[in-house]
Amino acid sequence: MEHVIADPVGTRHVVVTGAGGQLGAALLEAYPGARGLARADWDVALPPPALGEVGLVLHAAAWTDVDGAERDPQDAAAVNVGGTQHAAELGAPLVTFSTDYVFDGTKRTPYVESDPPSPQSVYGRTKLHAEAAAGDEAWIVRTSWLFGWTSTNFVRTMLRLGAERDEVSVVDDQRGSPTFVGHLAAATHELTALPYGVWHVAADGDCTWAEFAEAIFEEAGLDCRVRRISTEELGRPAPRPAYSVLRSERQGAPQLPHWRDGLRECLARLR
Numbered sequence: 371m372e373h374v375i376a377d378p379v380g381t382r383h384v385v386v387t388g389a390g391g392q393l394g395a396a397l398l399e400a401y402p403g404a405r406g407l408a409r410a411d412w413d414v415a416l417p418p419p420a421l422g423e424v425g426l427v428l429h430a431a432a433w434t435d436v437d438g439a440e441r442d443p444q445d446a447a448a449v450n451v452g453g454t455q456h457a458a459e460l461g462a463p464l465v466t467f468s469t470d471y472v473f474d475g476t477k478r479t480p481y482v483e484s485d486p487p488s489p490q491s492v493y494g495r496t497k498l499h500a501e502a503a504a505g506d507e508a509w510i511v512r513t514s515w516l517f518g519w520t521s522t523n524f525v526r527t528m529l530r531l532g533a534e535r536d537e538v539s540v541v542d543d544q545r546g547s548p549t550f551v552g553h554l555a556a557a558t559h560e561l562t563a564l565p566y567g568v569w570h571v572a573a574d575g576d577c578t579w580a581e582f583a584e585a586i587f588e589e590a591g592l593d594c595r596v597r598r599i600s601t602e603e604l605g606r607p608a609p610r611p612a613y614s615v616l617r618s619e620r621q622g623a624p625q626l627p628h629w630r631d632g633l634r635e636c637l638a639r640l641r
């Protein structure tokens with residue numbers, strides 16, 4: 371069911387789950403006065419605590435260890451599927467975040483909302499089931515390759531490695547759109563004035579992880595070479611889509627800045 375509502379809640383009575391994560395941190399900045407819940411406040415695999423009046427739930431808590439999910443599929447599902455269902459049980463409109471990994475990556479043009487999902491990994495399957503668990507009063511935001519100024523992410527890892535080493539090996543056969551959490555959090559405001567349902571919201575432009583690493587070193591002024599390797603050479607347990615650029619085919623979809631602008635903003639926060 372789709373239903374248009376104007377943003378009726380402002381930032382009062384907004385609950386942010388996953389407040390200790392990188393997107394959670396950005397959402398708390400974008401929604402001043404929102405109540406942030408970290409894992410210690412609510413393990414989302416368990417039913418929700420009594421939270422009083424809630425006007426909007428921004429559900430950023432998730433099992434995001436893609437390789438770890440292959441080893442522990444039940445716990446990953448308990449957090450991702452069970453957690454989303456529990457967030458919906460709070461009884462308020464819900465924004466929940468999904469992933470480009472619901473697609474198999476065989477396309478070579480951007481994935482839009484009407485493309486059939488076909489997840490190849492346990493993580494991708496749990497996130498697809500989580501979409502179904504979100505209920506009817508939900509905006510399901512599929513996004514990709516998130517990075518921000520907190521938590522563990524590719525940008526922070528590359529900054530550390532780039533300062534320690536002369537060369538890093540990075541995969542060059544996966545293409546996507548690295549999305550800055552600050553831009554995604556700002557777009558969440560726009561989204562809640564739009565109809566419920568699935569929305570693709572990712573940065574403009576695309577690149578491979580190796581190209582992204584080169585851009586990070588260039589923007590940060592680090593003298594580190596990137597050795598381009600294949601996914602097979604890296605040998606991670608979970609399969610990743612070779613191509614997972616997301617674009618929206620829906621009218622009025624929020625448009626995010628280019629990933630390189632996001633990278634510059636993120637680096638400015640880290641200096």
Ligand SMILES: NC(=O)c1ccc[n+]([C@@H]2O[C@H](COP(=O)([O-])OP(=O)(O)OC[C@H]3O[C@@H](n4cnc5c(N)ncnc54)[C@H](OP(=O)(O)O)[C@@H]3O)[C@@H](O)[C@H]2O)c1
Nearest residue numbers: 388390391392393409413414431432434467469513515516
């Ligand atoms: N990262 C990406 O590249 C990416 C791409 C596309 C979509 N997404 C989606 O975007 C959303 C936000 O991801 P993110 O990058 O901000 O991830 P993140 O930095 O890993 O944050 C996730 C947060 O969820 C918390 N969490 C994990 N299990 C929990 C539980 N059982 N109960 C309560 N909290 C729990 C984590 O707590 P701990 O710190 O204690 O583990 C962490 O603070 C997720 O839905 C993710 O699937 C992410």
